[in-house]
Amino acid sequence: MNLQIEMEHHRGVLIVRLSGELDHHTSDMVRMQMDEAIQRRQCEHIVLSLKNLQFMDSSGLGVILGRYKLINQKGGEMAVCDVNPPVHRLLDMSGLFKIMPIYDNEVNALTELEVVS
Template identity: 45%
Template structure:
C-alpha cells in the first residue's frame, strides 16, 4: 500500500508517495499520474521519494514511463529526497543517467 499526494504547481506535477512503490500499486499510480498530466497540461513531473522505503522494477517502470511521456511534451522528470536504498535501485537501473536527482523539491522546481 502506498499513500500519495499530487500537487500541481504551474506546469509541474509534484508526486509525493509514502510507503512502497511496487507491483501492487504501480498500475494505479501510473493511471493517476497520466490523468493528472493530461488534465492539467503538465510539462514536468517531480517525484518526491522522501517517504518511499521500497521500490521494485514496477516502480522503476512508473518513473521511466512518465519520463517517456513528458519528454515527448518537451518536459522533464526529476526525483527528490532519495534514501540510500532507493538511490541504489536507481543507480543499478541506470535511471540516474537520464533523470535528474535533487535533494529537495524546491531545488528541482527551480532547475526545471
Template identity: 40%
Template sequence: MVINLKKEGLNLIAELRGELDHHSAEEIRNKIDDAIERDKIQNLIMSFEGVTFMDSSGIGVVIGRYKKLSIRGGKLLVTDINTTIGKVFELSGLYKIIKVYASIEEALRSV
C-alpha cells in the first residue's frame, strides 16, 4: 500500500494505492493520524482510486478516522470508489455514515 498525503488549507487529501488490509492498515492509520495532529486538520478526503482490495482492517481505518474527525467537528469524505471497494462499503454500512464523491475536486468543493 502506498499513500500520498497532501494538505490543502485545513483539509488533508490521502490518495491510496494498493491493498488496504491487515498488513498495511496500521501504517496507513499512523501516517494519517500523524498528519491530522501535526497540521491541525479539520477534514480528511480519502481517494480510493488506486485501491484494489480492502478487508475489515481497512474498514477499521476508515471508521476510526471518521470518529476522530467527527469529535473535532470535521468530516471524512471518500472519493473514487470502484465497484470492488464499493461492495465492501455497502456490505459494511459505511455508505450510511460517510459521504462519497466522484473526485477529490468535488469533495474539496463540498467542505
C-alpha cells in the first residue's frame, strides 16, 4: 500500500494528514515534504492526524521524532490526533506520548494549541 500525505496550514500550524503506510519505503518522502512545508511557511506548531494511517514502522517513528525535534527547537509544539489502535500501540510503546500530547481529533488539538478561529 502507498502513502498519501495531505498538508494544510491554519494560523501558524502545519496540519499533516497521513493515509496508508508510513514505513521505510515512504518515510523519506514524508520527511522531505514536511521539512519543506515547515521551512516555506514558517510554522509554529504541527498537528499530525493519523486517522487513516494503517501501518507504521520504526522509520515512521523516526520521521515523527525528527519533526518533533525540529519544531521544538523553533519553540513550537507538535501534537498527534486521530490515532487508530495498532498505530497507537506502537506510539505508546515507543514512549512518544511522554513527550507529545495526543488528542481525539484535529479540532481538540488545535484548541489546545490555541489556534482555533
